[in-house]
Amino acid sequence: MKRTFPAIVTTAEMQAIEGAMFNAGFPVPALMEKVGQRLSDFLQREFPRARYPHVGVLAGPGHNGGDALVVARELWHRGYGVKVWQPFERLKPLTADHARYARFLGLPFVAAVDSLQAVDLIVDGLFGFGLERELTGDLADAIAQITTWRQPRVSIDVPSGLHSDTGAVLGTAIQADRTLCLGLWKRGLLVEEAQPWVGQGLLIPFDIPAAVIEAALATAPRRYCLDASCWQQLPLARSPITHKYQQGQLLLIGGSAQFGGSIVLSALAARCTGVGMLVVAVPQSLKSLVLSRVPDAIVVGCPETARGAIARLPESLDLGKFSAIACGPGLTPEAVPVVETLLRTGRSLVLDADALNILATLSPWPLLSPVILTPHYGEFRRLFPDLVTTGGDRLAQVTAAASRSNAIVLLKGARTAIASPRGDLWINPHSTPALARGGSGDVLTGLIGGLVAQQEALSATYCGVWWHAQAGIQAEREATSLGVYPEQLIAHLLPTLQAALTARV
Ligand SMILES: NC(=O)C1=CN([C@@H]2O[C@H](COP(=O)(O)OP(=O)(O)OC[C@H]3O[C@@H](n4cnc5c(N)ncnc54)[C@H](O)[C@@H]3O)[C@@H](O)[C@H]2O)[C@H](O)CC1
Numbered sequence: 380m381k382r383t384f385p386a387i388v389t390t391a392e393m394q395a396i397e398g399a400m401f402n403a404g405f406p407v408p409a410l411m412e413k414v415g416q417r418l419s420d421f422l423q424r425e426f427p428r429a430r431y432p433h434v435g436v437l438a439g440p441g442h443n444g445g446d447a448l449v450v451a452r453e454l455w456h457r458g459y460g461v462k463v464w465q466p467f468e469r470l471k472p473l474t475a476d477h478a479r480y481a482r483f484l485g486l487p488f489v490a491a492v493d494s495l496q497a498v499d500l501i502v503d504g505l506f507g508f509g510l511e512r513e514l515t516g517d518l519a520d521a522i523a524q525i526t527t528w529r530q531p532r533v534s535i536d537v538p539s540g541l542h543s544d545t546g547a548v549l550g551t552a553i554q555a556d557r558t559l560c561l562g563l564w565k566r567g568l569l570v571e572e573a574q575p576w577v578g579q580g581l582l583i584p585f586d587i588p589a590a591v592i593e594a595a596l597a598t599a600p601r602r603y604c605l606d607a608s609c610w611q612q613l614p615l616a617r618s619p620i621t622h623k624y625q626q627g628q629l630l631l632i633g634g635s636a637q638f639g640g641s642i643v644l645s646a647l648a649a650r651c652t653g654v655g656m657l658v659v660a661v662p663q664s665l666k667s668l669v670l671s672r673v674p675d676a677i678v679v680g681c682p683e684t685a686r687g688a689i690a691r692l693p694e695s696l697d698l699g700k701f702s703a704i705a706c707g708p709g710l711t712p713e714a715v716p717v718v719e720t721l722l723r724t725g726r727s728l729v730l731d732a733d734a735l736n737i738l739a740t741l742s743p744w745p746l747l748s749p750v751i752l753t754p755h756y757g758e759f760r761r762l763f764p765d766l767v768t769t770g771g772d773r774l775a776q777v778t779a780a781a782s783r784s785n786a787i788v789l790l791k792g793a794r795t796a797i798a799s800p801r802g803d804l805w806i807n808p809h810s811t812p813a814l815a816r817g818g819s820g821d822v823l824t825g826l827i828g829g830l831v832a833q834q835e836a837l838s839a840t841y842c843g844v845w846w847h848a849q850a851g852i853q854a855e856r857e858a859t860s861l862g863v864y865p866e867q868l869i870a871h872l873l874p875t876l877q878a879a880l881t882a883r884v
């Protein structure tokens with residue numbers, strides 16, 4: 380079944396998509412009403428009246444404000460106490476109609492924003508993707524005031540003040556706890572730097588015909604948001620008559636006297652993927668440690684340097700028999716010959732950590748395909764320094780990096796982005812800062828290595844990213860953000876997958 384993730388769009392692309400729907404006969408008021416109902420349903424579910432009886436609605440001059448006024452009216456009908464702050468005289472006609480009807484119903488419109496300070500929930504409908512210039516003056520002051528209040532803030536479509544394409548703050552912006560993005564993910568909401576304003580992003584679909592999206596994005600670079608359809612890919616299919624040699628062979632290379640644990644974490648994660656054969660190459664002195672922690676792996680002791688890094692891979696190690704090779708965790712920058720050897724194999728490579736730092740010192744780079752690079756931003760900066768200095772946000776940088784290097788580039792972060800050499804982009808909108816700790820990356824390397832050993836590289840990469848983040852979110856739910864240390868993360872991999880499959884049935 381062809382899996383299509385939700386597209387990520389620019390403002391212009393969204394306007395083209397909406398325009399196509401309107402041109403096909405779908406009335407603008409109908410869309411606003413539909414969206415308003417869905418927003419109200421979400422708010423009523425997530426912020427029940429018993430706990431959040433009083434709602435303050437910020438209504439802007441455009442259709443974002445129109446959406447907000449539909450929500451105000453609907454929550455009013457559903458028994459909430461609603462107050463509206465609409466600091467604009469000139470309104471778009473549809474928005475003006477909704478304001479007029481809300482007043483007709485008797486919804487109180489407050490003159491000053493501080494009349495909303497005591498409400499239980501703020502709904503932000505000041506601006507959406509139509510924001511054109513910086514927010515200044517009284518409006519900026521009001522937003523600064525709201526930011527100091529304690530109640531949760533939910534933004535409609537885009538946090539007001541945030542640029543929906545770049546994620547840049549135009550003067551000032553609402554810091555939302557939740558952003559309910561309408562129809563399709565706006566690109567600016569997925570930019571790393573915008574996360575403090577976006578809060579938890581959630582897509583509120585409104586049944587855009589797939590053909591309309593395809594037509595509008597036909598010539599655009601494909602940008603996708605990962606979602607639960609990644610689970611359709613896992614666990615990887617197994618024939619009833621399979622055997623271990625048909626389920627992929629992964630070679631993991633890493634470890635050093637200085638960093639002995641990383642490669643163990645990668646190996647423990649890799650075996651969760653069901654990979655048929657797991658071989659771990661480490662410095663000779665680490666061999667017994669790894670065997671004691673991963674008895675199902677074949678552990679190869681390598682010649683080591685005086686400082687305990689892998690000096691070279693043993694001649695006896697036939698690299699050609701592996702369907703994937705993952706290298707880097709705990710490797711140390713000393714193991715240059717190892718990376719140089721791997722780059723000549725033409726095997727599917729996953730390069731992480733010090734394998735990336737070593738790659739950054741090699742020049743020129745050989746053709747990196749099929750290679751997956753999994754840098755965090757510091758490693759990315761060493762690999763592609765000019766891309767970082769020539770500006771553009773990380774999404775633009777990682778796309779350029781993949782096209783230049785001909786590798787799949789996975790840029791880790793709050794919104795991990797995966798770019799393909801063709802220029803396509805996948806972003807994971809759901810993760811947790813609890814994963815920001817040593818060892819999380821080693822787990823991801825093992826997961827991706829194990830999946831790449833069994834299936835094509837791109838879907839293995841984004842499924843690994845999704846699975847890794849979902850396990851982290853689940854571990855945090857059960858043991859707070861402090862409980863997401865790497866071994867707990869690994870312990871949650873299979874139960875999280877199982878729970879997803881059970882929910883899917
Ligand atoms: N699929 C969807 O995204 C849907 C979008 N809808 C909602 O409509 C908005 C976009 O509406 P639009 O009227 O184009 O823009 P805004 O509501 O964001 O407001 C722009 C409005 O404000 C004026 N303006 C711009 N910048 C400033 C400023 N700095 N100070 C003052 N005024 C400013 C500008 O002139 C416009 O008049 C989208 O986000 C959704 O919420 C549909 O209704 C539902 C589906």
Ligand SMILES: [K+]
Pocket residue numbers: 443503504505506507534535536537538539
């Ligand atoms: K908004």
